[in-house]
Amino acid sequence: MGRLSQGQMVAAVGGIVLLVAMWLPWVGISGPSLPSRLGGIDTSTSDNIWKSSSLDVYLVITAVVALLPALMALTDSTEEFSFVSAAALLLGVVAVILVIAFLTVDFPDGGDRKYGAFVGLGGAIVIAVGGFRAMQEEVAGEI
């Protein structure tokens, strides 16, 4: 892992956060709850991004691209991908736009925004920042 630049490591952390966030609740659906004297059962449920939107495939691609340099380092591969940092920046920025759109204009009617969506948004932002930092490092030849 030593040959990873700081930006690549930041992007990889963002990729892991985004992948984990995809299994957290993104959309809450409130249902009727019984009073406590009748058992106090709450029928509210929540869905992760796999069930609540077709954004899932795009977010997986973004996370994989962000993790690519770290995966290559782990497997001791000598393969060089010159466009990976720029791709992580680009896909990360677009992921931020898409998650914000999902949380605002595209959000399912009657649903509640759950913390998974905000963790995912944070992961996408970290990927974009990491990609930008990695690009700067490549330009400066610091790697």
Place this chain on the structure above:
Amino acid sequence: MDANRLSQGQLVAAIAAIALFIISFLPWFDISGAVTVGGTTIGGSQNFNLWEAENPLDIFLLIVILVALVPAALSLLGDGGDAPMASMATALLAGVGTLLILYQIFDTPGDLGRKVGLFLGLIACAAIAVGGYLSMQEDVGGERY
């Protein structure tokens, strides 16, 4: 305005992006159903274009169209400064867009059916990716202008 200012790749990507924008207003999905009342079955269906379907693909493809059109528009207006990432961005985003449309063809959301726009959109998005890739190669070969 002089179309000769555009490289072949930029031209392919720009034409395909305009085509994708037009295609986005064609039917992409439909939903159909039938009810039986007193022995009489009444059926109906409704078409949805890209913008009407509740799907994040619309915003993503709008970004792809803009990324493909803006460098071409700047070049046409004679303001095409160095945009080293533009060709790569076009190829990458349109490539991912092609994958996303392909995924929707095989895994259509909910009970929706596939319509002609989905398939034409796939072709147009793939054409943008090819245009972006050609433009990347032209940038490396220095063939532009």
